[in-house]
Amino acid sequence: MLALNMSKEVLAAFGLMNEKLETSNDKMTASNSDFFEGLATKASENAEEYGSLYKNAQTVKQLSDDYYAYLEALKTEMTQGLEDPKDYVVMDKSDFLDGKFFQGDNLTEEGKKFLDFVNTYRDGVINALPKNKFSDIKESVKTRFSTGDAEGKVEKRDGTRQDWINYHYEGFPMVASLTKLTQLQADIKTTEQEVLKSLLEGNLTAAVSLKNFTTSLNASKSAFYAGDKYDGKIIVSKTDKTSTPVKADLTLDGRKLTEGKDYKLEAGGVKMLIGAGAPGDHEIKGTLTFMQDGKEVPVEVNNAFATISKPNAAVIAADKMNVVYRGVANPMTISIPGIPDNKVSASAPGLSKRSGSKYVMNPGKGRTVTISASGILPDGQRINTPATFRIKDIPRPAGAVRGETGSVKMPRKNLEVSTISAMLEDFDFELNIGVSGFKLKVPGQPSVVVRGNKMNAAAKGALKRARRGDAVQIFDIQAYITNNKSYKLKKVSPVVVELTN
Structure with missing residues (x-):
C-alpha cells in the first residue's frame, strides 16, 4: 500500500499543505462575501441591469455552500477520533475513506453521495451561468470537477483504466485524502470567486466598455485662426443610460436655459438646442446632477464656444x-x-x-x-x-482578348470566337470604349485586316493554319469612346495570344 511507503516527513508536508489551503480558503470566503454583497447592492439599486445576475450568483453561492459544508463535515468526521487533529504523522492509514466509500468492487451509499456532489456542483454551476457567456469559466469548472471520461474512468500510468473515485481516494493515507478534500474546497471557493467577479465585473466592464464611451474635444475656444496654438483636449465620456443626468441647471451668457426648449437630457450628458448666436464667444455655465449609489452628485459645467463670421474664400x-x-x-x-x-x-x-x-x-x-x-x-x-x-489626355488604352491584356494563352477555337476590346487600366473614369477594327498576324503568314471586333473568315482561316505555341499578334486596334467619337484616343497597345493547341 502507498501508506506503508510514505515517510513521516511526507505526511507532515501534506499536513502543512492542508493548513495553508485552509487558511487560503478562509481568506477567499471573506473576499467572496464582499463580492456577493457588492452584487446584492447593485441589484437593489439597478434591478434591470443586475437583478438577473444576482439570481445567478445566488444559485452558485447556494451550490458552493452546500458542497463546501458537505466536505467540511466529511473532514470533521475523518479526524474526529484523533487526539490531535494536527498530528499528521499518525494519519498514515487509509481505513476511513476505504471503509466509507468502497465495498469490494462497488461503492457504498456514501461513495455514491460523494460522486453525486461533484457532478451536481459541476453541472449546477455551468447551468446557472448565462448561455453563450463565460465560456472560459465553464471550461475551468469542467476541468476542476471532472470525474473522468464518459464512463467515469481515468487512465493509470501502466495504461490500465480505473474508476475516478478509486484512483483518487482508495488506499491513500488519511492526511493525503484530507488535503485532497481541502483542495476541493479551494476549488469551490475559486470557482465561486470567478463566477462572482465575472458577473459583477463583467457587467461593470460592459458599463465602462469603450463601446459605451464616446470622445469630444474641450478647448479654451471652439474656433482658431491660422497660426494659433490649439490647446484642445480629447475627453472620453459615457453614452449609456446610466450616464444620463437626472437634472440640469444651465445658463447661456447669464441667461437661464429651459429644459425641452434650450436643451434635453440624454445618455452621456445634455444635448443643446440653442442657436449659435451672434459672432463672438459664448459661455455655458451651471451644474449637471447625476445619481450615484442612491445619492445626487453635482458636476460643474463651465464651457465656452465661439461663433465666427462667414468665410470669404471658395x-x-x-x-x-x-x-x-x-x-x-x-x-x-x-x-x-x-x-x-x-x-x-x-x-x-x-x-x-x-x-x-x-x-x-x-x-x-x-x-x-x-x-x-x-x-x-x-x-x-x-x-x-x-x-x-x-x-x-486620356491614357493609352491596352488591347484585350477576353478582358486580358498583354500576353495571353488560350486555345485556337477560343480565340476564333473571342471579342477584341480595348481597356483603360487603372483609370478613374468608367468609359465605354468600342473597337471598329484591328489586324491579326500569325507567324509565317501575311497580316489580316479585320473590320469590327470579331474574327472574320480570313482571320479564322489564318488561325487554322497556325501551330500550337504560335504567338498570334493583334495590333493596330482601332478604338473609340462610344459617346464621344470625336475624341482621338492614343494608339492602342497590341495584345499577343499564345495558342495552346
Whole structure:
C-alpha cells in the first residue's frame, strides 16, 4: 500500500499543505462575501441591469455552500477520533475513506453521495451561468470537477483504466485524502470567486466598455485662426443610460436655459438646442446632477464656444483627382462656405452647371484651365476665387482578348470566337470604349485586316493554319469612346495570344 511507503516527513508536508489551503480558503470566503454583497447592492439599486445576475450568483453561492459544508463535515468526521487533529504523522492509514466509500468492487451509499456532489456542483454551476457567456469559466469548472471520461474512468500510468473515485481516494493515507478534500474546497471557493467577479465585473466592464464611451474635444475656444496654438483636449465620456443626468441647471451668457426648449437630457450628458448666436464667444455655465449609489452628485459645467463670421474664400475641388481629363465629363464641386449655392457662380471654358454645387468640366485645348468662382456674402460683399487645373489626355488604352491584356494563352477555337476590346487600366473614369477594327498576324503568314471586333473568315482561316505555341499578334486596334467619337484616343497597345493547341 502507498501508506506503508510514505515517510513521516511526507505526511507532515501534506499536513502543512492542508493548513495553508485552509487558511487560503478562509481568506477567499471573506473576499467572496464582499463580492456577493457588492452584487446584492447593485441589484437593489439597478434591478434591470443586475437583478438577473444576482439570481445567478445566488444559485452558485447556494451550490458552493452546500458542497463546501458537505466536505467540511466529511473532514470533521475523518479526524474526529484523533487526539490531535494536527498530528499528521499518525494519519498514515487509509481505513476511513476505504471503509466509507468502497465495498469490494462497488461503492457504498456514501461513495455514491460523494460522486453525486461533484457532478451536481459541476453541472449546477455551468447551468446557472448565462448561455453563450463565460465560456472560459465553464471550461475551468469542467476541468476542476471532472470525474473522468464518459464512463467515469481515468487512465493509470501502466495504461490500465480505473474508476475516478478509486484512483483518487482508495488506499491513500488519511492526511493525503484530507488535503485532497481541502483542495476541493479551494476549488469551490475559486470557482465561486470567478463566477462572482465575472458577473459583477463583467457587467461593470460592459458599463465602462469603450463601446459605451464616446470622445469630444474641450478647448479654451471652439474656433482658431491660422497660426494659433490649439490647446484642445480629447475627453472620453459615457453614452449609456446610466450616464444620463437626472437634472440640469444651465445658463447661456447669464441667461437661464429651459429644459425641452434650450436643451434635453440624454445618455452621456445634455444635448443643446440653442442657436449659435451672434459672432463672438459664448459661455455655458451651471451644474449637471447625476445619481450615484442612491445619492445626487453635482458636476460643474463651465464651457465656452465661439461663433465666427462667414468665410470669404471658395472651396473648389475635383471629385476624382487634381487634374481634369480631355474627352471626359469631369464632375466638379464648386461652393463657397456660408453662401447658398444659388448665389455662387463659376465660369471656365468647357464648364457647365448641373445642379446646386455640382458642375461638369469638358476641357478643350491647352494644358491648363482656370475656373473662377464668385459669390455674394450676407453683407453684400462679392468675393472671387480662381483655381487652376491641369488638363491631361486620356491614357493609352491596352488591347484585350477576353478582358486580358498583354500576353495571353488560350486555345485556337477560343480565340476564333473571342471579342477584341480595348481597356483603360487603372483609370478613374468608367468609359465605354468600342473597337471598329484591328489586324491579326500569325507567324509565317501575311497580316489580316479585320473590320469590327470579331474574327472574320480570313482571320479564322489564318488561325487554322497556325501551330500550337504560335504567338498570334493583334495590333493596330482601332478604338473609340462610344459617346464621344470625336475624341482621338492614343494608339492602342497590341495584345499577343499564345495558342495552346
